[in-house]
Amino acid sequence: MSTDALVLDDVTLTYGSATAVFGLSLTVGAGEAVGILGRNGAGKTTTLRGILGSGVRRKGSIRYFGEEIGGMRADQVARKGIGWVPDDRRIYTTLTVRENLLLASRERSGPAKEAVDEAVAAVPLVEKLLPRKGVQLSGGEQQAVAIARAVVGRPKVLLLDEPAEGLAPIIVESLQQSVIELSRSGMTILIAEQNLNFVLGATQRVCVLDSGREVLTCSSEEFGNSPELQNQHLAISLENHGKRR
Ligand SMILES: Nc1ncnc2c1ncn2[C@@H]1O[C@H](COP(=O)(O)OP(=O)(O)O)[C@@H](O)[C@H]1O
Ligand SMILES: [Mg+2]
Numbered sequence: 001m002s003t004d005a006l007v008l009d010d011v012t013l014t015y016g017s018a019t020a021v022f023g024l025s026l027t028v029g030a031g032e033a034v035g036i037l038g039r040n041g042a043g044k045t046t047t048l049r050g051i052l053g054s055g056v057r058r059k060g061s062i063r064y065f066g067e068e069i070g071g072m073r074a075d076q077v078a079r080k081g082i083g084w085v086p087d088d089r090r091i092y093t094t095l096t097v098r099e100n101l102l103l104a105s106r107e108r109s110g111p112a113k114e115a116v117d118e119a120v121a122a123v124p125l126v127e128k129l130l131p132r133k134g135v136q137l138s139g140g141e142q143q144a145v146a147i148a149r150a151v152v153g154r155p156k157v158l159l160l161d162e163p164a165e166g167l168a169p170i171i172v173e174s175l176q177q178s179v180i181e182l183s184r185s186g187m188t189i190l191i192a193e194q195n196l197n198f199v200l201g202a203t204q205r206v207c208v209l210d211s212g213r214e215v216l217t218c219s220s221e222e223f224g225n226s227p228e229l230q231n232q233h234l235a236i237s238l239e240n241h242g243k244r245r
């Protein structure tokens with residue numbers, strides 16, 4: 001069995017006739033946390049969709065612990081152990097947070113209560129939210145629940161899509177801490193994010209996309225220490241900060 005959690009080899013991703021990601025090669029080691037950076041429309045979400053096999057046509061090879069998953073459906077990929085926190089969070093608004101987590105726990109074996117306890121331990125923000133209905137949650141609370149729900153599935157690999165987007169700094173910090181703890185516990189993590197601080201604090205490596213192409217892969221430390229690299233690759237997205245979408 002390969003020790004790499006994910007190996008993308010020359011992956012091209014298309015929507016109809018439009019190519020969104022061109023020949024991307026990226027390796028994520030088991031237990032590693034990697035950030036995908038890039039401006040709006042760079043192809044971050046598409047890359048995660050490509051790994052999941054959801055909503056985008058794939059070419060090239062995607063291996064998960066050595067097994068080719070590039071041809072698998074999203075439900076098969078999920079059952080293999082790849083969890084996903086989508087950018088739109090998708091909490092069931094008419095259900096309570098506890099019910100949302102219990103629903104997710106049906107996909108795994110063992111007592112449901114244990115699943116909820118595990119999720120709360122991983123994302124402490126969720127504890128006081130358990131009795132609340134999804135509709136009563138703020139954006140940050142929804143994000144916390146979305147991460148907790150993914151943890152319930154006990155993924156080996158967790159894909160997070162812009163977890164910090166639009167959230168207050170104090171929530172961002174708490175969610176970042178949760179991601180760091182999950183990473184320390186051995187979970188492999190891939191984060192698509194425009195919030196540079198979130199990524200630099202939670203990952204060991206970054207991959208920068210620009211217009212669907214990989215333009216740089218380096219250690220998070222190197223990227224964090226280099227205003228030149230940041231300016232070169234993210235300047236426009238920083239200028240646009242606060243008026244995205
Ligand atoms: N469902 C879709 N159908 C067609 N084009 C899409 C779709 N989703 C995204 N795109 C296009 O793919 C490119 C990459 O988008 P995306 O992966 O969402 O970027 P990011 O997440 O980095 O902001 C953009 O040009 C976007 O317009
Ligand atoms: Mg996106």
